[in-house]
Amino acid sequence: MGVILRAENLTKTFKLSAKQQKIEKTNVKIRTAVKNLSFSVNEGEIFGLLGPNGAGKTTTLRMLATLIKPDSGDGTVDGASIVREPEKVRSRIGFLTSELKLEDFFTPNYLYDFFSELHGVPADVRNDRKKRLFSTFGIGEFAEVKVGELSTGMKQKASLAIALVHDPSVIIFDEPTNGLDVITAKVVTDFLEELKKEGKTVIVSTHIFSLAEKLCDRVGIIIQGEMAALGTLEQVQGGKSLEDSFFDIYSERMGGSV
Amino acid sequence: MKSTVFTIFKKELKRFFSDKRMAVTTILLPGLMIFVMYNFMGSAISNIANVDENQSVYISAVNIPESMEAVFSQWGIETDIISENDIQTAKDAVSAGGDISALVIFPENFEKSAAEYDVSEGGKAPNIEIYYNSADTASLTVYSMLTEIFDSYESSMANKFDINNSDTDYDLSSDRDITATVFSTLLPLLMLVFLYSGCMAVGIESIAGEKERGTIATLLVTPAKRSHIAVGKIGALAIIALLSGASSAIGTLSSLPKLMAGAAQEISGSFYTASDYILLALVILSTVLVLITIISIVSAFAKTVKEAQSYVLPVMIIVMLAGITGMFGEAKTEIFYYMIPIYNSVQSMVGIFSFNISYAHIAVTVGANIIAAGIGVFILTRLFGSERVMFSK
Numbered sequence: 001m002g003v004i005l006r007a008e009n010l011t012k013t014f015k016l017s018a019k020q021q022k023i024e025k026t027n028v029k030i031r032t033a034v035k036n037l038s039f040s041v042n043e044g045e046i047f048g049l050l051g052p053n054g055a056g057k058t059t060t061l062r063m064l065a066t067l068i069k070p071d072s073g074d075g076t077v078d079g080a081s082i083v084r085e086p087e088k089v090r091s092r093i094g095f096l097t098s099e100l101k102l103e104d105f106f107t108p109n110y111l112y113d114f115f116s117e118l119h120g121v122p123a124d125v126r127n128d129r130k131k132r133l134f135s136t137f138g139i140g141e142f143a144e145v146k147v148g149e150l151s152t153g154m155k156q157k158a159s160l161a162i163a164l165v166h167d168p169s170v171i172i173f174d175e176p177t178n179g180l181d182v183i184t185a186k187v188v189t190d191f192l193e194e195l196k197k198e199g200k201t202v203i204v205s206t207h208i209f210s211l212a213e214k215l216c217d218r219v220g221i222i223i224q225g226e227m228a229a230l231g232t233l234e235q236v237q238g239g240k241s242l243e244d245s246f247f248d249i250y251s252e253r254m255g256g257s258v
Numbered sequence: 259m260k261s262t263v264f265t266i267f268k269k270e271l272k273r274f275f276s277d278k279r280m281a282v283t284t285i286l287l288p289g290l291m292i293f294v295m296y297n298f299m300g301s302a303i304s305n306i307a308n309v310d311e312n313q314s315v316y317i318s319a320v321n322i323p324e325s326m327e328a329v330f331s332q333w334g335i336e337t338d339i340i341s342e343n344d345i346q347t348a349k350d351a352v353s354a355g356g357d358i359s360a361l362v363i364f365p366e367n368f369e370k371s372a373a374e375y376d377v378s379e380g381g382k383a384p385n386i387e388i389y390y391n392s393a394d395t396a397s398l399t400v401y402s403m404l405t406e407i408f409d410s411y412e413s414s415m416a417n418k419f420d421i422n423n424s425d426t427d428y429d430l431s432s433d434r435d436i437t438a439t440v441f442s443t444l445l446p447l448l449m450l451v452f453l454y455s456g457c458m459a460v461g462i463e464s465i466a467g468e469k470e471r472g473t474i475a476t477l478l479v480t481p482a483k484r485s486h487i488a489v490g491k492i493g494a495l496a497i498i499a500l501l502s503g504a505s506s507a508i509g510t511l512s513s514l515p516k517l518m519a520g521a522a523q524e525i526s527g528s529f530y531t532a533s534d535y536i537l538l539a540l541v542i543l544s545t546v547l548v549l550i551t552i553i554s555i556v557s558a559f560a561k562t563v564k565e566a567q568s569y570v571l572p573v574m575i576i577v578m579l580a581g582i583t584g585m586f587g588e589a590k591t592e593i594f595y596y597m598i599p600i601y602n603s604v605q606s607m608v609g610i611f612s613f614n615i616s617y618a619h620i621a622v623t624v625g626a627n628i629i630a631a632g633i634g635v636f637i638l639t640r641l642f643g644s645e646r647v648m649f650s651k
């Protein structure tokens with residue numbers, strides 16, 4: 001099993017606008033969201049990026065998905081550089097985050113075909129794949145209903161299917177179960193395990209430790225944009241529950257108790 | 259992957275036409291509203307011009323000659339002949355603002371004394387007295403009617419010469435000339451306004467709207483080239499904007515006859531040949547491309563549709579200024595002016611509508627506009643690739 005995705009010293013800062021400074025009551029003009037972050041993900045595993053709110057998980061995933069560029073550092077996905085070959089990277093990953101929305105005016109069926117075309121998927125392959133994905137997520141029932149009229153769960157399912165139109169080898173999934181009820185959340189996590197069985201690589205970010213314990217082969221814990229712990233689930237747990245181990249790491253980092 | 263452009267293009271059109279409210283408000287409504295508005299304006303104008311002839315007005319008169327009474331009744335003025343003893347009663351009636359709108363007192367034997375009067379002898383001319391009530395609209399109207407009647411009566415008595423007093427048509431301008439004048443002063447700026455508002459409606463929605471709703475990000479994580487996304491969007495938006503502009507233009511042209519109802523000459527679009535229309539179409543098409551790229555670029559900087567709307571307003575003022583300055587006088591002859599996008603469009607349209615077509619000018623105009631649109635697409639592509647612009651918080 002080789003390394004399929006690698007992050008090397010990724011650093012990302014954001015300039016805070018005057019408005020943002022006011023909202024967050026700070027005079028700092030520049031926020032370092034991610035700092036010298038390195039990790040690698042092996043082919044066929046589920047990797048979890050863990051961390052509290054604002055740790056920099058989403059920012060890291062957005063950089064890997066080429067939606068934003070790192071200030072410094074680089075990353076590779078399946079051999080393609082996220083800085084120099086963003087288009088190649090985009091054709092190899094399926095990226096899912098709440099920031100990516102589907103247009104309200106279209107049906108899941110239309111959007112599936114539309115994104116298939118953008119990915120250059122041949123029509124026959126597209127139809128087979130659509131049948132499979134739509135039945136997995138039970139999209140058939142609402143395939144012809146406009147996205148604007150769908151529930152949160154239905155939208156999430158449609159987004160998932162549409163993120164996978166090109167059968168990517170790497171799936172990057174930000175907060176996969178956010179806003180979903182337990183049943184839909186289970187459909188999604190079962191599907192991620194299914195993907196792993198098919199040999200796909202999955203990267204998820206989450207602040208739900210139980211989810212990571214259930215799903216992930218290896219995890220990285222990010223605190224304030226820096227990698228605080230990295231390894232197999234067992235290594236990072238260190239004989240405790242992931243949550244307890246996280247509190248230890250956190251208080252050590254922050255110099256005090258939680 | 260040219261197919262990416264086409265995929266985006268199709269999606270944009272479908273997005274637009276599957277949204278009935280939007281399709282109706284941008285394509286059907288502008289033309290319809292202009293048609294209704296102009297027709298309403300047209301009838302309002304002719305209403306003001308025509309005196310309401312059905313309604314009779316009443317006056318009292320003393321010593322009125324029979325011929326005068328006949329003239330009055332032609333104008334719808336009913337005369338109540340009274341004696342000199344009743345003058346005060348009549349004055350009171352006029353002052354009270356009742357049915358009697360005016361009191362006219364002629365000198366005795368008015369016609370005879372007026373005919374005999376000679377200005378050169380210097381005596382006092384016979385005087386007609388009109389008592390009226392300026393606080394009463396009806397009375398005021400009658401007063402001005404009466405003065406008008408008497409003025410023309412007076413000038414007909416002393417008729418030494420006439421001006422254009424025969425059925426000959428003295429205005430030597432042809433219908434074609436009038437059409438050229440009316441169209442070339444009216445239409446270029448109007449077309450610009452129509453096209454701009456069409457572009458505004460769809461451009462803001464498609465760029466700032468997609469940004470606001472987070473759907474453009476979904477597009478940007480696909481391998482689709484940013485330049486293809488930009489071209490596909492611009493192409494589709496230009497077509498919709500053209501339809502919107504065409505709707506407004508049809509609304510205007512079909513109301514012109516009503517608006518120009520008073521004019522003696524027939525103005526008509528039929529004076530222009532097919533090749534004139536083809537040139538016009540080329541100019542308009544290239545103009546729409548420029549306008550839609552400008553609006554798309556401006557919209558890309560906005561975070562919300564509202565914000566975009568406030569950004570495009572100042573741009574609209576600049577565009578309209580270019581339109582207005584291009585409107586005055588004849589089309590410029592220096593080729594330089596045809597290299598300035600938008601301004602050149604107005605100049606070219608003035609040229610076409612006034613039958614002063616210069617192929618060189620139109621070629622330069624279309625070329626300059628296409629180059630400007632190309633630069634615009636390049637800028638838009640860069641903006642789509644800029645995270646600061648696309649993902650600013």
Ligand SMILES: Nc1ncnc2c1ncn2[C@@H]1O[C@H](COP(=O)(O)OP(=O)(O)OP(=O)(O)O)[C@@H](O)[C@H]1O
Pocket residue numbers: 014015016020031032033051052053054055056057058059060207649650651
């Ligand atoms: N566009 C931006 N402009 C300014 N600051 C930003 C921007 N995006 C993220 N940040 C900041 O960067 C930091 C990391 O944010 P990020 O969204 O990556 O955290 P996260 O780990 O995903 O948190 P959560 O669990 O809340 O989703 C936060 O402090 C956030 O405020």
Ligand SMILES: [Mg+2]
Pocket residue numbers: 057058059174
């Ligand atoms: Mg996040």
